[in-house]
Amino acid sequence: xxxxELVNADMRLAILQILESDAGYSxxxxxxxxxxxxxxxxxxxxxxxxxxxxxxEMGLVTINDDSGVTVxxxxxxxxxAALGHASVFGVARPMPxxx
Numbered sequence: 001x002x003x004x005e006l007v008n009a010d011m012r013l014a015i016l017q018i019l020e021s022d023a024g025y026s027x028x029x030x031x032x033x034x035x036x037x038x039x040x041x042x043x044x045x046x047x048x049x050x051x052x053x054x055x056x057e058m059g060l061v062t063i064n065d066d067s068g069v070t071v072x073x074x075x076x077x078x079x080x081a082a083l084g085h086a087s088v089f090g091v092a093r094p095m096p097x098x099x
Contacts, residue, residue, distance in 0.1 A: 009092040011041050011051060016060060016074065016082035016091065025074040032072065058088060 001009075018035045019025055027035075033048050043051070052072050055061040060078035064071045080086035084094045 005090075006092075007041075008051070009090055011036065011043065012055060012060075012090065013082070013092040013094060014039050014041060015051060015055060015072070016078050017094070019061065019072060019074040020079055020082040025079070026071055029070040029072070054090070058090070060088065060091070 014036055015032060018032055019027060029045070029048055029052070032052075033043060033045070036043055036048070049070065052061060052063055052070065055072070055078065056063045058077075059075060060081055061072045061074055064073070074082070077086065077088075081088045081091050082094070084096075087093060
């Protein structure tokens with residue numbers, strides 16, 4: 001696995017965990033981007049949209065952008081990946097006891 005693939009996999013896990021930590025399992029792109037920055041992932045809006053699109057294609061999140069702001073919502077499959085209950089190729093697994 002290349003360095004870029006490792007970074008993408010970790011970023012995808014972080015996005016899923018950010019959504020999983022919310023009571024409504026949902027956040028807008030601005031909150032996700034700020035949270036990623038705090039976790040050491042500086043990411044452009046375009047790159048975040050690409051990551052969210054990939055997660056959506058994999059059935060891990062749903063995307064709504066009717067209001068002009070992209071909102072991602074975790075799916076059950078995404079929650080399983082965020083918690084380490086399921087493995088998804090392209091998403092890092094959380095370390096045991098890391099949460």
